[in-house]
Amino acid sequence: MKKKALFLDRDGIINVEKNYVYKIEDFEFMDGIFEILRFFQEKGYLLIIITNQAGIGRGYYTEEEFHILTAWMLKQFELQGIYITKVEFSPYHPEHGLGKYKLDSDCRKPNPGMILRSAKEFDVDLTESILIGDKDSDIEAGLRAGVNKNILISNGENISINERTANVIENNYVNLLSFIEKGIYEY
Ligand SMILES: O=P(O)(O)OC[C@@H](O)[C@H]1O[C@H](OP(=O)(O)O)[C@@H](O)[C@@H](O)[C@@H]1O
């Protein structure tokens, strides 16, 4: 039986966005993110992180440094009883990438490659899945991949891409959790 997944952006959703975070000491979990992930995990959603990491391609940090931070992040989640099925990342940038990283990759959001690849690997039903992102490029990737519900955690700007677009939620996870608990998203 196909599974449902919660696709999660990293910078700005899992952790506070501070422009190309790659050091453990700079990684600050967003308020409420553990509760949100536990809620969806208990509802049977696979948790899959999809993150643009052009800081690698730009030469700001290495893939090794990204993997070291990712291993630490996953350990913190495990300590909270949260199991992340996969972390998909795209190190490329079409203009600013250096050497092999200068590439217009289908896996860099807003392209849907990371979503489609992980959905295939884990037999995910995208029509039963959800995406949470902090930029319209995240939402666009979800829409292009056919993710059913794409939620934008915004800092209050009203960004709408089209009628199926994200529900713009104030940049406050408690709101999202309360929306969910009130059944607005009837998950
Ligand atoms: O998990 P995310 O939000 O996909 O990661 C975003 C960061 O990699 C990085 O993204 C953008 O950089 P590029 O335009 O891709 O070079 C910027 O928004 C940076 O501020 C983010 O840290």
Ligand SMILES: [Mg+2]
């Ligand atoms: Mg982000």
Ligand SMILES: [Zn+2]
């Ligand atoms: Zn993003």
